[in-house]
Amino acid sequence: MxxxxxxxxxxxxxxxxxxxxxxxxxxxxxxxxxxxxxxxxxxxxxxxxxxxxxxxxxxxxxxxxxxxxxxxxxxxxxxxxxxxxxxxxxxxxxxxxxxxxxxxxxxxxxxxxxxxxxxxxxxxxxxxxxxxxxxxxxxxxxxxxxxxxxxxxxxxxxxxxxxxxxxxxxxxxxxxxxxxxxxxxxxxxxxxxxxxxxxxxxxxxxxxxxxxxxxxxxxxxxxxxxxxxxxxxxxxxxxxxFKITRSQKVKVDEANVLSMLRRRPCTMKQIQAAFGLHINETSKILSYLMQRNQIRSDSRNQEVYYRFT
Ligand code: SF4
Incomplete structure (x- = not known):
């Protein structure tokens, strides 16, 4: 639903x-x-x-x-x-x-x-x-x-x-x-x-x-x-x-974010806008992917970009 x-x-x-x-x-x-x-x-x-x-x-x-x-x-x-x-x-x-x-x-x-x-x-x-x-x-x-x-x-x-x-x-x-x-x-x-x-x-x-x-x-x-x-x-x-069980929805969102970052580096706000997520949800997903070393971040022009590793 x-x-x-x-x-x-x-x-x-x-x-x-x-x-x-x-x-x-x-x-x-x-x-x-x-x-x-x-x-x-x-x-x-x-x-x-x-x-x-x-x-x-x-x-x-x-x-x-x-x-x-x-x-x-x-x-x-x-x-x-x-x-x-x-x-x-x-x-x-x-x-x-x-x-x-x-x-x-x-x-x-x-x-x-x-x-x-x-x-x-x-x-x-x-x-x-x-x-x-x-x-x-x-x-x-x-x-x-x-x-x-x-x-x-x-x-x-x-x-x-x-x-x-x-x-x-x-x-x-x-x-x-x-x-x-x-x-x-x-x-x-x-x-x-x-x-x-x-x-x-x-x-x-x-x-x-x-x-x-x-x-x-x-x-x-x-x-x-x-x-x-x-x-x-x-x-x-x-x-x-981050040791808790993730819901199916969160797993789907993670997979979508990862696939977007595979194509190009993005800021948190760009990811949020692309998937219609709340900023806190976006932040948690990025945190989880970083802890699993699937993505990394770097700063450019005072913006933090996330990219696929
Ligand atoms: S971490 Fe500090 S600046 Fe950020 S929302 Fe919380 S209280 Fe405000």
Whole structure:
């Protein structure tokens, strides 16, 4: 059966942490409060703190409702996508709708707006909230996450703590490590000390898998990641890797992407446009093909091109 063309839904996509996850994208491409050097979607052209209904909430809910009524099944229903979902001023309405469904909801957020009481209240409607913490002070926040100029690391971390203290659901933490930037044991220890205050259920250590926004964002070797994981409490799990079963649809998309790259090198956006995939789906497929050494990437004229090996 042909899938209807949804504007705000993508997948279900295989996710390293969430099994089969239906993506719900509330925000235009790369509308974010941060511009992380490791961002796999490229640089943020619109770094912003402005909260507004970037997409019509009723239309998003109608699409989810249609997907559910058509027999859609996933392990998680995930607010994620191509920007920071808490910038959408009505993301709580979407989470409220998801609360009544049989599949658990997840909010993937960079956490920078959790210092606002109404953002905390809306975020607390999710079953799982995954926040990110890859810095330990303002300076490291600026190196790694390049925040909007009005964001202050201490206020950001206070927001995370306030959310933790009022949240009855499951809090997960992601720490993104980059060689030569924030992966020295002493620095990771500082992040781990802050992480302890958040009492997360799980901590995931991540590093560069797909080409990042900046060439200087370099992956941390696996042996070093494993040693650093032990600094956290609970010990962190290493997220880099792709060990889940892929659906038939994903396998078909992989084969199509590979056959296109066999003919000519392409950017992520060209692949996305050619197959009508969401940017996150495209990114995951490229990541999988790179890990199997079927393709490689290189930079030309400030663009990352993928080519068949
Ligand atoms: S990694 Fe996430 S938080 Fe960082 S710039 Fe990209 S979308 Fe924004």
């Amino acid at each position: 042909k899938q209807p063309d949804y504007r705000y839904l993508f997948g279900p996509v295989p996710s390293r942490r969430f099994g089969r996850s239906l993506g719900i994208d509330l925000i235009p491409y790369k509308t974010c409060s941060l511009d992380c050097v490791f961002c796999q979607l490229g640089r943020s052209p619109r770094k912003t703190l402005e909260r507004k209904p970037y997409t019509p909430t009723a239309d998003v809910i109608a699409e989810i409702d249609h997907w559910l009524k058509s027999g859609g099944v996933a392990d998680y229903l995930t607010l994620s996508g191509s920007g920071e979902p808490t910038l959408h001023s009505e993301f709580g309405r979407v989470l409220d709708f998801l609360r009544d469904q049989s599949m658990p909801s997840v909010l993937l957020t960079n956490g920078t707006l959790l210092n606002l009481p109404d953002v905390r209240e809306a975020a607390a409607l999710a079953h799982v909230v995954k926040v990110s913490l890859s810095a330990w002070n303002q300076k490291s926040f600026e190196w790694v996450n390049r925040p909007h100029r009005r964001l202050d690391f201490r206020r950001f971390f206070e927001g995370l703590k306030q959310f933790r203290n009022g949240f009855g659901g499951r809090l997960w933490l992601e720490v993104f490590l980059l060689s030569g930037i924030n992966a020295m044991a002493g620095d990771v220890e500082k992040i781990a000390t802050l992480a302890r205050e958040l009492r997360p259920e799980h901590i995931h250590l991540n590093t560069v898998v797909r080409p990042p926004a900046e060439d200087f964002a370099v992956a941390v070797p696996m042996a070093q990641m494993e040693a650093l994981a032990g600094l956290f409490d609970p010990p962190a799990r290493i997220a880099a890797g």
